[in-house]
Amino acid sequence: MVAQENGAQANAGEAPRVVCYTRTKVATKLGNALHLGYSEDGRHYVALNNDACVMALRKVDNEPGLTEEQKIPGVMKTLTAPYLFRMKEGGFGVVALRTDQNGISDVSATGSFLFIKSRDLVHYEPEQLCRLPVSEMLEAVSCEYDEAVGKYRVRWMIKGKVFQSHTADFLRFSPVKAVPKLDGVQEKITGNQRNFLNACFGNSLALTVEEGKYLKNKLGRIVNVGVLPLEMSVPVSPSVISDIRKKRATLLYSDGSRAEKRVIWNEEDLKSLTSATSGTYAVRGKIFQYSFNYPVSMSNCADPNILYYQGKYYMVSTYEVEWNRIPIRCSDTLDGLTDANHRWKEAVLIQGEGPHWAPELHVIGSRLYMLLAIIKGDKGVQAYMMQLKENGDPMKPEDWSTPIRVVKSDGSPIYTDGKTEGLSLDMTYIEDGGKSYVCWSDRKKCFVNGKDVDPGPVLRIATVDPKEPWKLTSTPSVIGSEAYSWSFCIRPLQLAEGPFVLESKDDNIYMVYSGGGVTGGNYEVGMLTARKGSNLLDPASWSNSPRPWMNNGSPVSQVGPGHNSFVRDEYGDLYNVYHSGHRPRHTSVCPVHFRFDGSPVIDMAPYEEVNPNLQQVEMRVRLISPSK
Template sequence: MPPTPVRRTLVTALVTLLAVIGGLLLPVTAHASPAVQYTNPLASQRADPHIFRHTDGYYYFTATVPEYDRIVLRRATTVQGLSTAPETVIWRRHTSGEMGAHIWAPEIHFINGKWYVYFAAGRADDIWRIRMYVLESSAANPLTGSWTERGRITTPWDTFALDASTFVTNGVRYLVWAQQEPGIATNSNLYIARMGANPWTITGPTTRLTVPTLAWETRGFKVAEGPAVIQRNGRLFLTYSASATDANYCLGMLTASASADPLNASSWTKSAGPVFASNASTGQYGPGHNSFTVSEDGQSDILVYHDRNYRDITGDPLNDPNRRTRVQKVYWRADGTPDFGIPVPDGVTPVRLMSHDTPGSAVRHWEYRARLEANVSPLADSQFKLVTGLSGSGTVSLESTNFPGYYLRHRNHEAWVERSDGTTLFRGDASFTRRAGLAGSGTVSLESVNFPGYYLRHRAGQVWVEQNDGTATFRGNASFVLE
């Protein structure tokens, strides 16, 4: 529910004071990577998305199509370019026998100079007999090259298996996947093994990483599937999807030290709750089956996932075609762990206003009042969508990410986040002219539309709109880095 205006208590005031003092005592933190903005959804009716950035300068995109009958591939030099890139069918299901139904969750990887697509498929005569398979191509451009079927990935059990993915750590390549293990009453658990002599063969012991047992993993079905690995800050983070594929679908995460043995189940720690889930405020439901890529400048990690923009589904969710591919930036906490935030609203992805002179601190809202704070939680409190200004062309307004329809505005020189009431006064208070940063290159400053010469700035831990006095302090306080 939206924040409610309550009078600050003595405890609240003390917390605010401590936060300001604490910010002064904290070691200087480098700014995070610059803003990357995309427009969602990236692709309609494309589920289980996988985006791979190759050294040839292209992003390669594949995903499940609603008909479950083929594997498609696109490429573009930018992530956003994938939304309009021509799509090529690189393989179609068999008309009989193996690989004849339920063509699911393709992933494309470049391994030892060749392209590989991992995917799941059922039999034409037994559509739920789903197993994992691999295609190979030696072409420079996998959209135009021929593909060879390398067959099924053999695992210890001949049971329901899907969502194969691969990663390398400490020079060793591993396969991770989801499978139904005999004797365990779940739809699927997560497993890992070393890759063998080629990218479609595993070798050595298979380790069960996790079994869905928690409430958020077992809504509708007991599911752990769609593993994806990102490596940062001396750790391995393995995200996975849990529960039924409706609005209950969500992401959990396993974490291991990069120096630990990934084949040892005790190396991994499971998140207590989902790390990414449906959000009614932003109108996003059932986010899951993710992959990771990087921004065009190589400085930001990008979460790639699917969801729907409605909650209620008639019939089996697997028959609903409207899962869309979406992307948004991954942020990293001070402790080195990823913060995925919430599925952001459709449209242009939001940014954060990071203080130029207090690195690591962001403008955020809390009980309506705007303030400056480090290590903001929840993340979405510090994310704003830059939209065309409510007062008209040539201006910008900052719309709250987790409370759409609420805007950063000033009244009595104090900055607040409040719902637009449609008045001329509100539109002016919530509109700014974007200027080159008063502190210099790489920064931006936001000048009030209805009070020219007045800028958004922070002071004493809170955010204000005040007149530029020309001092170095003001210039620093009124300059922000967008990330």
């Protein structure tokens, strides 16, 4: 937590408040975006979304003045000088100034400001560029609803002078007049390494208790705050110990959510019950957590994937030491796969001349497949599959088929040549509503007047038949094409790679993807959502979050986390498997938690999952006579 220094605001009482800001000394695409901080009492603030943005601007690909070469990939835009206000009809508004990819005033937005609507400061409508009746660059902007006029009062600064106009629709503006100052007060808050690092603050806004609670619970860190009392009644029988071993603890979290966690019960206490008669007994236990040697679990393993299959855990990854081979690791336990525990055996599943990337293991139909990307000759990186023979051993290379090229419905490859047609990689498999799909990172070649124009990688999805999953049965569709500035790589080009679907408890499909780079601190994780049972081939079925869901430092001490997959262990608990770091990259694992509304938390730290002070538990066991 950090203390607010602005004296006037510090006396505002105990009402919750939200403050907006941007950040410097980070990549422009990350810092020049809307950030929010939250305060329970109007004095002490904490950064939301791990000090990462809550909304970044979309790429621009349809504005006047863009060339055809610019329209294909789109142009990255950023923002600065945000200002929060309330909409008359309810909800919130944000005004800001648009900047270019370098954080410099955007010449194409001369005389303009950005207007963004949000119902709750978590979800945002597409931004609108509002043209004022002026022809100079704005230096700052504010907006408030003017009850006396019945319109919104927009004020802006040009060359140190402040002007004002009114608008009802942010399209038409009244005549401009000079005024003494902008609305609002720029906040001053002390930052640290975890909160408001190199922040440039805008104004703050009072919230209702319910608004503040929702904002904090959706964008704040979620931590374990309690454990429900443990008790159970079981009949005296030979199975009493096995019945107790199955008992889980219900953990309570700061957002009101709950999670059932395994408990390792004290063996001495259990043994004492083998000869016990009816009565009440205390059994001690410890809430279970895997030993993943956080934050680095498996070294030199990028693009990791773990599958629990036929009683064992199998892990495949891009091998950072030698890219031309795919190792496979096997263990009886999930944490046995880690370097430190070393309860695993390993084999080289495939080795070739060119790089082999991003393998994933999936059971499709009744067979085990490995989806992977391979560079063969001058064809560029393309998607392949390998099939395990019936009753085969996943650890034996000879039990796998040779790589099968993924093809379209007519039998031709997705792309024949990477130099002239395109690239396909990072393929994953999805099932929903009785249908099977594959989704992958796609980089289709585009040419304008004979010039090669790189559109950047996007995600494509198509249906497949589980009997022949390497053959597409529909025309591929692009999803999540509205790239946000945080997802752009250095060139700058939009980047979407490593898609993978998380099994959720609610009615949504959550698909993670990674962007912002390939390694290092700019690599972050985004989220696409769709309703279960919807037409997943329809781009309109998917919603792309304008904020990263996992970012640099959100898993503590980790740089550039991403390229996720998820594994459900033998007990039904879900874990996020991802890599972090620069070259080399390493694999880490963390638990997946579900917030109060069913949305996933994919960057929970061990001490947030289970409060160390609450890990030791005691259960009241009532043994009942079988005759009762």
